[in-house]
Each structure stands twice: as structure tokens, then as C-alpha cells.
Amino acid sequence: MALYFSSLHFPSTVANHHHSPTSHTLKTHLLHNFSSPFELKQVHTHLVKTNTPLSNLPLTRVGFVSALTSSFTYAHQIFAHAGVSQVFVWNSCLKMFAESENPGDAVLLFYKLRQFNVFLPDSFTCSFVLKACTTMLDLFNGRIVHGYVEKLGLKSNLFLQNMVVNLYALCGEMGDARLLFEKMSQRDVVTWNIMITQLIKRGDMVEACELFTRMPERSVRSWTVMISGYVQCGKPKEAVELFVEMEGVGVRANEVTVVAVLAACADLGALDLGRRVHEYSNRSGFRRNIRVSNTLIDMYVKCGCLEDARRVFDEMEERTIFSWSAMIQGLAIHGQAEETLRIFYKMIETGMKPNGVTFIGILHACSHMGLIEDGRKLFSSMTRDYGIIPQIEHYGCIVDLLSRGGLLQEAYEFIMNMPMKPNGIIWGALLGGCRVHKNVDLAEEATRHLHQLDPLNDGYYVVLSNIYAQSERWEDVARVRRLMRNRGVKKTPGWSSITVDEVVHEFVAGDETHPQAQEIFRMWEKLLGKMKLKGYVPNTSVVLLDMEEKEKERFLYRHSEKLALVFGLMNTPPGTPIRILKNLRVCEDCHTAFKLISEIVNREIVVRDRNRFHCFKDASCSCRDYW
DNA sequence: CCCTTTGCAC
Known part of the structure; x- marks a missing residue:
């Protein structure tokens, strides 16, 4: 149906009356x-x-x-x-x-x-x-x-x-x-970029890769989306390799590429490449890009370089809540609780409103350093002063805070009074506290819940058997091990990695296949002798396998973080810091050993485990053994 | 003259 256009009459001239x-x-x-x-x-x-x-x-x-x-x-x-x-x-x-x-x-x-x-x-x-x-x-x-x-x-x-x-x-x-x-x-x-982007969003990295290989020409965005795709699906190594390839074919990275590759460096703890990308970014004129700076802070934090993170943070002309939260989180996982709180209050003074993530950072700081009262106060001020409803992660921080602080009973009651159903992380935090404070009864209670919630998670069985081992309850250790076997639960293989000259070297426990394996073992024996003179006694109770004492020691000496450390000592200049990344928590024996080694070789050893950083220097650790 | 599509952080 067509419209009828001429129903209105527009006079060509109209007198202008009453015009105030x-x-x-x-x-x-x-x-x-x-x-x-x-x-x-x-x-x-x-x-x-x-x-x-x-x-x-x-x-x-x-x-x-x-x-x-x-x-x-x-x-x-x-x-x-x-x-x-x-x-x-x-x-x-x-x-x-x-x-x-x-x-x-x-x-x-x-x-x-x-x-x-x-x-x-x-x-x-x-x-x-x-x-x-x-x-x-x-x-x-x-x-x-x-x-x-x-x-x-x-x-x-x-x-x-x-x-x-x-x-x-x-x-x-x-x-x-x-x-x-x-x-x-x-x-x-x-067209190709759209397909690749959407495949990655749906988690189909294999198909995305296939298309990326097939596409006739690639733009910066093609490379960027692939690099960030690898980061998102937990393959930072591939992300970095692709970035290097991109540089090789002469494609200039933009801000987004830089953010993606820095995130990969953060995941890998690849400090050298991170620094190089930082310089590249400055040369490209991205110095004032807030997202780039935020990612740089996160990268330096996760590579264990708190001072560099701080420098980037301090030099920013404008900051978002991401900048503050990244810095707060960084200070927290490095165990600098007092500075974490100082910077938090400084943030409040500037008028920046904290969010839920900011609070996870400061509560983490409190629990890592045992500031129980500060933690409690901040938790209640969260809703009262800032109108943020605590999520289960925040409850987790408090359970962790109380449990590590030895207030296990209070932690248990806190869990019982939570407004939501406790998950594995909550009970896991209580279980961790039971290990530190040697409380078998509550550990068993926590495990009962954990086995119901997450029966295939190996970590909980391992901690429980560690707790039994501490109390020398060997039949219970054996029982837990049987339970794991019957349920088909496999222990997550521990691995550690160290990056030397932008090449990531990964080690798994007992690895004897590394090209330098024999050299590593020889150097370890030399170190071991010096450590024993300083009073080192191998803590074989962390080995949960059924074997002879000597066999356990041998096993202990092949822990992935020890292999990575010795490899690092052999392949980096004397006096430079060693940076190691571990997928699980650092083991107790390795923690003791690393303190001694830091003194023997007079080097700083930075270990990032799944929870936090340990900076070993002059026979002590930045966590002050509270972890 | 409307000038269109794809990528990034705690």
C-alpha cells in the first residue's frame, strides 16, 4: 500500500503574529x-x-x-x-x-x-x-x-x-x-576473522587454528584473536609462539595484541619476554593506554616483579578499578599485607569505589599474613560501607583467614552460618587450615563434605593423607590411598617450569628424560651435601607412596620444583634471580630446601605456586612460613 | 548524504 502524500497543505507565506x-x-x-x-x-x-x-x-x-x-x-x-x-x-x-x-x-x-x-x-x-x-x-x-x-x-x-x-x-x-x-x-x-573469533568463543581452538592456517591473508586482528584465544583456553605457550611468529612475518602488534601477549607472559611467568613486550609497547606509543598498563601490572605481579608492577602503577596518569585491583592483588599474593591495606585506603581517598574483586585482594592479603582482625573488619565493612554483597569467594577468604589463623572451630561455625551452600573451595580452605594446625577431626569432617561435592578431586585426598602422615597414622594414610585407587582418582602430576632465554622448560616429578638430567642430578647431589651441613633433613612424610625410606628420599629429590631450580642455577648467570612456576602448591620439603639453597648459592629464588609467591632469600621466605 | 563487519584487563 502506497502512502497518500498530499493530505497536508503548506502555505508558502504566513504572517508572523504574536511572536514574543x-x-x-x-x-x-x-x-x-x-x-x-x-x-x-x-x-x-x-x-x-x-x-x-x-x-x-x-x-x-x-x-x-x-x-x-x-x-x-x-x-x-x-x-x-x-x-x-x-x-x-x-x-x-x-x-x-x-x-x-x-x-x-x-x-x-x-x-x-x-x-x-x-x-x-x-x-x-x-x-x-x-x-x-x-x-x-x-x-x-x-x-x-x-x-x-x-x-x-x-x-x-x-x-x-x-x-x-x-x-x-x-x-x-x-x-x-x-x-x-x-x-x-x-x-x-x-570474514575469516569473524569465523575464527566465533569458533574460539565457543572453545573450538582446533577448528579456529585450521581456518587460521587456511586463510589467504592475515591482519593484525587475525593474529591477535588467535593469540588471545590461546591465552583463554589455557595455552599461553602457544600464544607466545604465535606472537613470535607474527613478529617474524613483520606484522606490527597493536594495543590489543600487546594486552593478549602480556596476559600469556603473565600465565607463563615469562618475565624476559614480558619486559621485551613492555619496551615494544612503549616504542609503539602505547604508554598511556590504560588497558595495556593494567595488563603490565598484572604481568609483573605474576612474574614476581612487584617493584616493576609498582612502577607501572605509579606512572599511570589515569587509573581504573582494574589498575587498583591488580596492584592490590599483587601486593597480596606477595605477602605485603600492610602495603596492601595502605594502597586500598589510598584508593578510597581518591574517590575510586572498590568492587568485589578489590575485596578478594585485600581479604587475601589479610589471610596470607594472618591479619585476622583486619580481615574480619574489612569483611563487615564491605556491605556496610561500600554496599557490596559478599559472594562465595569472599566467604572463602574468611574461612581461609580463620583456618590458617588456627581458629578452626570458628571457621567451621562460620561455614555453618553462611547464607549459601558451601562449595569445595570453602571446605578445602578449612582442610588446609587443619593441615597447618594438625586437626584430624575437623579435617575428616571437611573431607566428608569434599568427597560428596567433588569426589574426583585428588587434592583433598592428598591433603588428608598428609594430615594423617603428620600424626603418624599410617593405616589411615593407606586407607586414603586405597580409597583413591578404588574411586579411580589420579594424583594431578605436579609440574614446574622455568623460562630461560624465552624458552619455557617444563619439569615433572621424577623426570629423567631431560637432556640435562644427569648434570642436574650431579649438581643436586653437590647442593644436598652443603644443605645437610646446614642441618637439612629430608621430610619424607610428604611422599605418600608405599616405599622404602631411601626410595622416598630419592623420590623427594626428583620433585619438579627442585629439578627446575637446579636447571635454572646451571643455565643462568650467577647472582641473578631464579623464577619458577608451579602448578600446585609448593611442597613443604622443597620450601625448606629452597630457603637453604638461596643462602648457599646467594641467589634470590622466586616461586609462584597456585596460590601465591614465595621469595626465598638469605635462608628465609617472604611468606614467613605462613602459607 | 546513512557509510555498515572482527580483537583486549583485576
Whole structure:
């Protein structure tokens, strides 16, 4: 149905009666701010009366306020008389709707325009409606618009095709996206990037990799999305390798690439590469990029270089809550509780509002350093002063705080009174406290819950048997081991890694296959002799296997962190710090050994375990043995 | 003249 355009009469000249300044201001205000068709009519009448050209009306706004009301026809007539292109002005309206709070309005307007056959949609019309469908993940209408794209002969429009592929993939219809992708007559680098991005979002790194290999040309974004994909799926080593490859083919990284590769360095503890990327980033002019700086803080923190993290933080001209939280978290895992609290209060002074993550950082600091009272106070101030509802992670911090602090009974009661069902992390924190404070009864209680919640998690069995071993309850140790075997629970292999000259070297316990294995064992024997002179006695109770005492010792001496340390001592210049990363908690015997070794070789040894950092120096550790 | 699609942090 076509619209009837000439129902309104516009006089060419109208006398300007009763024109007071007040009303003029009012009308001017109205001209630019009208928000209803009623006001629009007033403005329109005024324009007619004052003989002002219709083009003075903000026409897109006219469409925006009228399109979905009964004044649709009225707006249409105004456009016709203003002599503007229908497609142009309605497309602008569609764009406004698509970017508004209710993108669905764009879809509604599109159908209305089709219904009244106002104009033939062009590629822009389709793009804005597709944009709306994509924002709302509206597959149903998306398919219909896709149909229009085909019907209108816009199949060769690459922009639109890319949008449709993106829409299908984003709505989870990978099959349809893939089908369209494969049968497109032409694809550009964006098409490939969209497919790769969506495959990665859905966790299909293998297929993403396949496409990445197949694509004819790659942009920075192609490399970046792959690098960040590897980081997201827990393969930072591959991410770094890809970055090096990217540099090799001469593609310049941008801010986003830098953020991704720094995150990989953080996960790997790859300080040297991290520093190099930092310099690269400065040379590229990203010094003032907040996200880059935030990621640098996190990278330095996770590589054990608190001073460098602090320098980046201090040099920032502008900070977000991410900057503060990263710095707070960093100080916390390095055991600097007092400084953590100082910086927290400094943050409050600057007017920055903490969030839930910030509190996880400061509560962590308190529990790592045994500041029980501070922790309790901060926990209650969280809701009272900052309106943050504690999540289960925060309850976990308090259970950890109380348990490590030896207040095991209170921790247990705290768990019982939690407003949510305790999870494995909560009971695990209590269990950890039971190990430190040698409480078998509560350990058994915690384990009962843990076995119910997470029967296949090996960590809990290991800690429980450690606790039995401490009390020399060997039958119970054997019982736990039998239980593990019967339930088919496998101990997570411990590994440690050390990066030398940007190459990551991984070690697993008992590894004798490393090319330098024999050298490592020889050097270990030499160190062992010196350690024994300083009073080292191997703590074989941490070995849970059934074997002779000598055999246990041999096993203990092949712990992955010890192998990594000796390898590091052999392959890095004397006097430089050694940085080791471990996937599990550092073992008690290794902790004792590393303290002594730091003194014997006069080197700083930084170990990042799954919870925190241990900085060994001059025969002591930054955790002050509280961990 | 509406000029459209893909990537990033605690």
C-alpha cells in the first residue's frame, strides 16, 4: 500500500503574529528536543507559521519519535514535503533505533516500512536491521532479514554477508554460519576473522587454528584473536609462539595484541619476554593506554616483579578499578599485607569505589599474613560501607583467614552460618587450615563434605593423607590411598617450569628424560651435601607412596620444583634471580630446601605456586612460613 | 548524504 502524500497543505507565506521572545526560546528549545509526536506537531505548525524551511527540522529525530506511533504517516508526509530521500532519512532512523536501548524497535520499523512499501531497502537498511538483530541475538528476525538480503540481490555485498555470518555464529548457529561461509563467492580477511573469533568463543581452538592456517591473508586482528584465544583456553605457550611468529612475518602488534601477549607472559611467568613486550609497547606509543598498563601490572605481579608492577602503577596518569585491583592483588599474593591495606585506603581517598574483586585482594592479603582482625573488619565493612554483597569467594577468604589463623572451630561455625551452600573451595580452605594446625577431626569432617561435592578431586585426598602422615597414622594414610585407587582418582602430576632465554622448560616429578638430567642430578647431589651441613633433613612424610625410606628420599629429590631450580642455577648467570612456576602448591620439603639453597648459592629464588609467591632469600621466605 | 563487519584487563 502506497502512502497518500498530499493530505497536508503548506502555505508558502504566513504572517508572523504574536511572536514574543519567550515563546521563541521555547519553540527553539522544542525544535531540538521534542520527544513526542504531539510536540512535533507544535513545532511543525510553528515552522509553517514562521515560514521557516522544513529542512530546519532535525528529520531523523522526527522519524525517531514518530516511527512507531500513529504519527508514522505524518512523519512520512513531512519527509516528502521536505524533499529528502526517503531511504536516507529512514535509514538514519533505523540506525538510531539499532543503537538505542531497544534495538528491537529497528526491526519493528523495518517491518512497518515494508508493510507500507515506503521505499526499496538498500544495503544500509539491511545493515542497520541486521545490527539490531545481532545485538539482541534475534535469530528469528535475523533469518528473515537474511532472506531480504538474498531477495534484494545484495548477495554480493561482502559487508552484509559478513554481518549475517557473524549473526549466525553469535547466535550459536555455527552450522549455518559455516555453510554460508563455505558457499560465499568471495570472502575477505574480516570474514575469516569473524569465523575464527566465533569458533574460539565457543572453545573450538582446533577448528579456529585450521581456518587460521587456511586463510589467504592475515591482519593484525587475525593474529591477535588467535593469540588471545590461546591465552583463554589455557595455552599461553602457544600464544607466545604465535606472537613470535607474527613478529617474524613483520606484522606490527597493536594495543590489543600487546594486552593478549602480556596476559600469556603473565600465565607463563615469562618475565624476559614480558619486559621485551613492555619496551615494544612503549616504542609503539602505547604508554598511556590504560588497558595495556593494567595488563603490565598484572604481568609483573605474576612474574614476581612487584617493584616493576609498582612502577607501572605509579606512572599511570589515569587509573581504573582494574589498575587498583591488580596492584592490590599483587601486593597480596606477595605477602605485603600492610602495603596492601595502605594502597586500598589510598584508593578510597581518591574517590575510586572498590568492587568485589578489590575485596578478594585485600581479604587475601589479610589471610596470607594472618591479619585476622583486619580481615574480619574489612569483611563487615564491605556491605556496610561500600554496599557490596559478599559472594562465595569472599566467604572463602574468611574461612581461609580463620583456618590458617588456627581458629578452626570458628571457621567451621562460620561455614555453618553462611547464607549459601558451601562449595569445595570453602571446605578445602578449612582442610588446609587443619593441615597447618594438625586437626584430624575437623579435617575428616571437611573431607566428608569434599568427597560428596567433588569426589574426583585428588587434592583433598592428598591433603588428608598428609594430615594423617603428620600424626603418624599410617593405616589411615593407606586407607586414603586405597580409597583413591578404588574411586579411580589420579594424583594431578605436579609440574614446574622455568623460562630461560624465552624458552619455557617444563619439569615433572621424577623426570629423567631431560637432556640435562644427569648434570642436574650431579649438581643436586653437590647442593644436598652443603644443605645437610646446614642441618637439612629430608621430610619424607610428604611422599605418600608405599616405599622404602631411601626410595622416598630419592623420590623427594626428583620433585619438579627442585629439578627446575637446579636447571635454572646451571643455565643462568650467577647472582641473578631464579623464577619458577608451579602448578600446585609448593611442597613443604622443597620450601625448606629452597630457603637453604638461596643462602648457599646467594641467589634470590622466586616461586609462584597456585596460590601465591614465595621469595626465598638469605635462608628465609617472604611468606614467613605462613602459607 | 546513512557509510555498515572482527580483537583486549583485576
